[in-house]
Structures are given as C-alpha cells and as structure tokens.
Amino acid sequence: MSQHFSPVSSGARLSDQVAEQLSAEIKQGRLVPGDKLPTEARLVQQFAVSRTVVREAVSRLKSLGLVDSRQGSGVFVSARQPFAPLNFEARHAASKEAVIQMVEVRRALEAEVAALAAERRSAGELRAIEQAVKALDKAVQSGGDGVAEDVQFHRAIAEAAHNPFLIQTLVYLGQFLHEATRVTRANEARRVDFAAQVHAEHQAILQAVQAGEADQARQAATAHMGNAIRRIQSADPAFWLQEGEQLAQPLVKGLRG
Numbered sequence: 626m627s628q629h630f631s632p633v634s635s636g637a638r639l640s641d642q643v644a645e646q647l648s649a650e651i652k653q654g655r656l657v658p659g660d661k662l663p664t665e666a667r668l669v670q671q672f673a674v675s676r677t678v679v680r681e682a683v684s685r686l687k688s689l690g691l692v693d694s695r696q697g698s699g700v701f702v703s704a705r706q707p708f709a710p711l712n713f714e715a716r717h718a719a720s721k722e723a724v725i726q727m728v729e730v731r732r733a734l735e736a737e738v739a740a741l742a743a744e745r746r747s748a749g750e751l752r753a754i755e756q757a758v759k760a761l762d763k764a765v766q767s768g769g770d771g772v773a774e775d776v777q778f779h780r781a782i783a784e785a786a787h788n789p790f791l792i793q794t795l796v797y798l799g800q801f802l803h804e805a806t807r808v809t810r811a812n813e814a815r816r817v818d819f820a821a822q823v824h825a826e827h828q829a830i831l832q833a834v835q836a837g838e839a840d841q842a843r844q845a846a847t848a849h850m851g852n853a854i855r856r857i858q859s860a861d862p863a864f865w866l867q868e869g870e871q872l873a874q875p876l877v878k879g880l881r882g
Contacts, residue, residue, distance in 0.1 A: 632673035640681035643672050647682060651691050651702055658704040662692060688797040725854050728809065732850030734795060735779060738786045739830055739846035740839040746785035751835060757781045758831055765820065770811065778827065782834065809853050819856055826852060 633642040650656040663671070668679045683700055686692045693703045746754070761774035783792050826849040833842035 630668070630671040632671070639672075639674050639678045640685065643668070643674060643678060643682035644685040646672075647686060648689070648691060651686075656702050658702050660702045661698075662700040662702070664699065684796060688793055721857065721860075724809070725857055728850055728854050728857070730798065732847060732854075734791065734798075735782070735850060736843045736847040738779075738783050738788075738791055738795070739834065740843035741786035741788060741791075742782045743834045743837050743839045743842035745787045746834060746837075750781070750785035754778070754781045754785060754831060754834060758827055761827065762824070782830070785834070809857055822852060822856075823849075 630643075630646050633639050633646075647656075647662070656662070662668070662683070665676060665679055665683075669676055672679065683692065687694070690703055692700050694700050742750075742754075757774065757778040757780075761771050761778055764771040764774045780795070783795050786792070826845065829845040830842060830849060833845050
C-alpha cells in the first residue's frame, strides 16, 4: 500500500505533526497491522523534515504501541492492541493546576530515575549528562528558552537509569509534558533569582549522580521538581494569562492525540 503524506510546517513541533499524520493512517485503517511503514528516507522526503524529526515521531508511535521495529526489516504497524491514551479533559489542559499536576508526575518518576542513574551510570552516560547540562547553560546564555535542552538533560539521566520501562514511560508522557516544561521555563526565565535556582538545582542533581550517591540524587531531583511547582505558584496572573493562551492549543492537541 502506498501512502502520500503532506509536508509539515512550523507551529506545533514537527515531530508531533509527523506522528499525527502517521497515527491517523493507522487509526483510520489505511495502514493495518502488519503493514510496513515507508522507509525513513521516504518519510524524510514526503514530510520535508530531517531524519531526527522522523525518528522522534516513530519513537512516539512506538511508545503508544502503534508500531514495532523489526531488526533489519523496518517499522511495522503493531498487531497488538495499544493501550488507550490518557484521557485528559480539554477544559483543564491549559490551567495552572494542570501544569502543576504534570510536574508532580515528573517529581514522582524523576526522583527514582535520578537515584538509579547515580547507582548505574557508565562513564559514557555520565559524560552525556554533563554535556546536556553544558548545552542547557549555553542555550540559556544565548537567549534561548532551553526547553529542548532541559528535556535532553532529564532524558540523559533516564538513559543512565537502565530501566526501559521508566524510559518508555517518560517518552510517553513527553507528549503531555513538553508544553508544561516550556511554561515552567518561561516563568523561570523572567527572574534572575529563578534562573539561578534552576541552575543550582541541576548542578545538585549532576553532582549527586557524579558521586554515585543515590539518596542525594533522589533528594535533589525531588527538590528540583518541588521548587518548579513553587515557582509556577508564584507566577503573577498576567504571566499565566499570556502563557496559558499559548499553552492551550498545542497541549490540548497533544492530549487528544
């Protein structure tokens, strides 16, 4: 079966747009269980995006149980019934309370992830975490929002935990948490003291992982997420009105995805 996909454009994350089109083909029966997805090169050409974008989109479909990889053969529509996606109510998706609740989810997961990373990280994985911290600092210093770099920092820690179930859980939740992360970072960038706090909290996590101190890493990650919640709670109404409007469309779209 031959599929034709439309090139994606700026706006929502490119990988999300690619994943949405591929998901629609599966959910509407144009791609059925056992069908092979077009090659990566073909998807790059049709969507007019990079290989990285295509890989991120396919990774999202894998985390949703829609496709499976077969070594040396490609990516195929899964014959298994995927888990139903989380059912968030749209009217709550763009609220301050929702962002706080999402950070609470991260706190529960990432505290344990950091502890496991401290116990299990290899020298190479530790270097990846250190490089992620440097990339985040560089992005902030150059005036960027640091969202992608922040996500990569926590992903590098998750990789070092060597627990594929935790990693896949974080990948799955990433579609809901990306915009929440953007809001927390936008709030933190407004104040020099907030930015300094975030930097210090990341350093505390890094140092605990470097030292192999699981309890300290757990405490540092818990404190980081708890402080992120407090920083959101302290945001003035004008900030939340502006950011809430920006958050609503991509977040609601992702939650319905």
